[in-house]
Structures are given as C-alpha cells and as structure tokens.
Amino acid sequence: MFVHLTKQTTFLVRVRLFNKRTNTNELPAERFTNCSPNVWFVWTYFYILPICLLYLPSIETHKDSLRISFEDIRLATQNFKTKIGRGRHGNVYQGEVLGVNGPTRIAVKQYGENDDYDEDGEKEFLTELEILFEYKHENIIGLIGYCNEDNKKFLVYEHAPNGGLDCHVDNDNLTWTKRLKIGIDVAIGLDFLHGGDSPVIHRGIKSYSILLNGDWKAKITDVGFSLIASINDEIDFVVHKAAYGTPGYVDPQYRKSSFLTRESDIYSLGVVLCEMMCGRTAYSYVISMDEPRNDLADLVKRHYEEGKVDELVFKGIKDQIVPKSMVAFLKIAYECLYDEREKRPKASEVVLQLKKALEFQEDIEIWEAKLPKDYKEIIHMSKTPEIYSNLSNKDLCEKFSKGILLQNGKTCLSVKVNGDGERSETVSATLFSYENNKLHNKRISIPNSR
Numbered sequence: 001m002f003v004h005l006t007k008q009t010t011f012l013v014r015v016r017l018f019n020k021r022t023n024t025n026e027l028p029a030e031r032f033t034n035c036s037p038n039v040w041f042v043w044t045y046f047y048i049l050p051i052c053l054l055y056l057p058s059i060e061t062h063k064d065s066l067r068i069s070f071e072d073i074r075l076a077t078q079n080f081k082t083k084i085g086r087g088r089h090g091n092v093y094q095g096e097v098l099g100v101n102g103p104t105r106i107a108v109k110q111y112g113e114n115d116d117y118d119e120d121g122e123k124e125f126l127t128e129l130e131i132l133f134e135y136k137h138e139n140i141i142g143l144i145g146y147c148n149e150d151n152k153k154f155l156v157y158e159h160a161p162n163g164g165l166d167c168h169v170d171n172d173n174l175t176w177t178k179r180l181k182i183g184i185d186v187a188i189g190l191d192f193l194h195g196g197d198s199p200v201i202h203r204g205i206k207s208y209s210i211l212l213n214g215d216w217k218a219k220i221t222d223v224g225f226s227l228i229a230s231i232n233d234e235i236d237f238v239v240h241k242a243a244y245g246t247p248g249y250v251d252p253q254y255r256k257s258s259f260l261t262r263e264s265d266i267y268s269l270g271v272v273l274c275e276m277m278c279g280r281t282a283y284s285y286v287i288s289m290d291e292p293r294n295d296l297a298d299l300v301k302r303h304y305e306e307g308k309v310d311e312l313v314f315k316g317i318k319d320q321i322v323p324k325s326m327v328a329f330l331k332i333a334y335e336c337l338y339d340e341r342e343k344r345p346k347a348s349e350v351v352l353q354l355k356k357a358l359e360f361q362e363d364i365e366i367w368e369a370k371l372p373k374d375y376k377e378i379i380h381m382s383k384t385p386e387i388y389s390n391l392s393n394k395d396l397c398e399k400f401s402k403g404i405l406l407q408n409g410k411t412c413l414s415v416k417v418n419g420d421g422e423r424s425e426t427v428s429a430t431l432f433s434y435e436n437n438k439l440h441n442k443r444i445s446i447p448n449s450r
C-alpha cells in the first residue's frame with residue numbers, strides 16, 4: 001500500500017510540472033531568467049526546495065520496494081528449474097512466491113544472459129521496469145519485482161498461464177467470442193497507455209506481445225521498446241531515428257518516415273485483429289515466402305475491398321461467427337489498417353466497435369437461446385407485433401420476462417430465465433370471470449401452465 005501511494009505521488013508531481021510547462025508559452029527556464037532575484041528566492045526556497053525535499057527521496061527510492069535479491073530469485077524459481085519461454089535477452093522461468101493470498105505463480109525474465117546484451121539491452125530493461133512500474137492496469141502485465149545486481153538482471157511478472165496469443169490463434173478452442181474479448185482487452189490496454197499526460201507508444205504490438213491469463217484476459221507485455229512520448233494537443237508525433245518492429249506488424253508510415261504516433265500502435269492492433277480472424281500470425285505469413293513478401297494486413301485489406309474476406313477466415317471458428325458480428329469486426333479492423341494515419345481510429349473507438357461486434361455475437365449465442373422456441377409465432381400473435389420487429393434478442397428477452405400481451409390484451413405470457421438457464425413460463429389471463437362470482441375481471445396467474 002505504501003509503495004503504491006509513493007508511486008502515485010511521484011507520478012502526480014511529474015504530471016503537474018509537465019502540465020505547467022505545456023500550458024504556458026514560456027519554458028520554465030525562460031520564466032526563471034526573467035525573474036527578479038527576489039522572485040528567484042521565493043521560487044527556490046518556498047516552492048522548489050520543499051517539493052524536492054518532500055518528494056526526491058521517494059523518486060529515488062520508490063522502486064526499491066520491488067527490489068528482489070538474486071538469491072530470492074533463485075529460490076523462487078527453484079534454481080531456474082522450469083523454463084517457460086525464451087526472450088531476446090535470455091530465458092523466462094516459472095516460479096512461486098508467497099503472496100498475501102498464499103503461493104502466487106510468477107514469471108521471471110532474465111536479461112543479459114546472451115552475449116549480445118549491450119547498452120540497448122540495458123536500456124530495454126530499464127524502460128520496461130520504468131513503464132511497468134508507472135503504468136499499472138489490468139490489461140498490462142503486472143510487475144511484481146526486479147533484480148539488478150551487477151550482471152544479474154531479472155524482471156518478475158505476474159504469471160500468465162495461457163502464454164502468448166501467438167500460440168492460440170490457430171486453436172479451435174479459442175472461440176470467436178473469446179477472440180473478440182481479447183481484442184477488446186488489448187484495445188483497452190492501449191487506450192490506457194495512449195491516454196493521459198505522458199502517453200506511451202508501445203511500438204511492438206503483436207500477438208507475441210499479448211499474454212493470456214487463466215481466464216483468457218489479455219495482458220500487453222514487452223514494453224521494453226516503448227516510448228514515453230511528449231505528445232500533446234500540439235505535438236502529435238515523435239521522430240524516432242530507426243523504425244523498429246517485427247515485419248508484418250510495423251506501421252508502413254513509420255517504416256517510411258520514422259515519424260511515430262499513437263496511430264502506429266493502432267495499425268499493429270489492426271494486424272493482431274487480422275491474426276485472430278485468420279488463425280495465423282502475421283509473422284508466419286512474412287516468413288512463408290521469400291519473394292514477394294506476403295503481408296497479412298495487405299492480404300486482408302485486398303480481400304475486404306473485393307468482398308472476399310470469407311476465404312481468409314480461420315476454419316476452426318468460421319461456423320460460429322454471427323454475420324453481423326463479422327461485419328462490425330471487419331470494419332474496425334480495416335480502419336485500423338488505413339494507410340493514412342489520421343483516418344485510423346483511436347484505441348477507445350476500437351474498444352467501442354469491438355464491443356458492438358461482441359454484442360451482436362452474444363445476442364445470438366446467449367440471448368436467442370433464452371427465448372421460447374416459438375418466439376416468432378408468439379410475437380405474431382401479439383397485439384402489436386411491429387414494436388418487437390427491430391429489437392435485439394437481449395431486449396426481446398427483457399420484454400418476454402416482463403410479459404407479452406396476446407389475444408387482444410386478454411392474455412399475458414411471460415418467460416423468465418434464471419442464471420442457471422432454468423426457464424419458467426407463466427400465462428396469465430387479464431380477464432377472468434366466474435359465473436355467480438363476485439370477483440369479476442380479477443387478474444389470475446397460472447404458473448408453469450405452458
């Protein structure tokens with residue numbers, strides 16, 4: 001808790017100072033040089049110094065609470081017994097630590113194991129540490145700790161038991177609904193990185209950098225190449241000398257110009273959406289042929305424009321996809337891949353459109369199954385069938401649970417489905433009279449009469 005608070009405070013200070021700088025036309029240095037000595041004194045002793053004294057110790061030591069000794073890393077991984085992956089700079093091992101809720105699985109990524117670990121590798125290690133420490137979100141892989149002892153460098157993450165998305169794109173068990181939810185998770189994670197006063201451009205979004213936990217929740221990882229960009233309302237790109245990225249995923253505009261924007265990540269997100277639809281990684285397309293290089297994004301775009309995407313959809317999931325869901329999905333995936341950056345949607349828009357695609361899918365998969373088998377006939381018998389014609393199945397379920405009036409309003413049919421899928425149907429007559437009965441027009445419910 002203490003660690004968390006300290007982190008928040010340092011981050012806030014940084015943001016405030018940053019805001020001050022961007023909200024005025026003059027730079028802080030200019031402001032100071034224009035000041036009289038008295039103003040200097042006031043600024044230094046009453047404003048800057050107290051802030052520094054208050055916060056500097058925490059800025060310097062705020063990550064220390066996450067420091068783990070090499071010995072503890074060795075113990076947690078049982079002397080590096082179980083290797084679960086291989087990164088660019090070394091292996092990834094599984095381990096276990098004792099958390100507040102009992103034993104917790106961890107993943108330990110080693111840096112500096114390979115001979116080619118150099119200044120760039122070190123920078124990657126520090127960037128990943130910095131970003132994962134500052135930017136915490138349920139769709140970004142959680143940082144548990146780190147070790148930085150001489151040449152022993154490790155990052156310790158929450159464990160994602162289902163591994164990388166790349167291993168599951170051709171898995172029949174990863175249903176269309178799960179794929180949509182993964183897409184939504186990734187877009188939410190990106191929206192979080194892109195938003196705020198110090199946006200982060202990931203630069204390496206691909207199925208390999210998306211991990212899946214036990215509930216198939218997606219977690220963005222591999223932030224070692226990310227940039228904390230000085231992007232704001234006026235500046236919307238940063239120039240980065242050499243375009244970095246895995247072939248098949250890199251924004252063509254970034255590759256050409258070295259101008260990097262948030263929309264470069266959106267392009268890569270579009271590629272990931274295509275991978276999930278086609279059941280193949282973009283990288284596998286790149287390496288499948290030498291000449292000409294086959295690009296998954298180009299392939300999908302071409303097929304979309306010719307109305308032939310059907311040919312590319314992964315066979316393992318094709319039959320389950322609701323057409324309306326596919327239409328909504330394809331539209332937003334295609335927009336992410338626009339050549340013109342300014343036409344690409346923001347991550348928040350991708351979230352919105354993918355949620356619509358999911359709604360269409362669930363409307364058939366979940367809600368239609370809850371309706372009575374003869375629901376169309378029942379609606380036809382109702383007093384006003386036209387008001388039901390444009391409703392989604394979810395809304396129809398709600399109408400049915402409240403009750404639908406039939407036979408000129410004389411009978412009310414209601415169908416309720418509880419959480420376990422158990423259904424109870426009730427028919428009640430609105431007009432009910434007995435001979436010699438005093439209680440005329442009494443509404444009587446006849447439970448389970450159908």
Ligand SMILES: Nc1ncnc2c1ncn2[C@@H]1O[C@H](COP(=O)(O)OP(=O)(O)OP(=O)(O)O)[C@@H](O)[C@H]1O
Nearest residue numbers: 085086087088089092107157158159160163164222
């Ligand atoms: N938190 C984790 N939980 C489970 N498995 C993980 C975790 N982190 C990494 N792995 C496994 O280790 C592999 C390599 O890790 P990672 O992709 O982070 O390394 P990298 O150095 O960034 O490699 P690259 O950039 O070449 O993909 C992953 O594909 C995954 O299988």
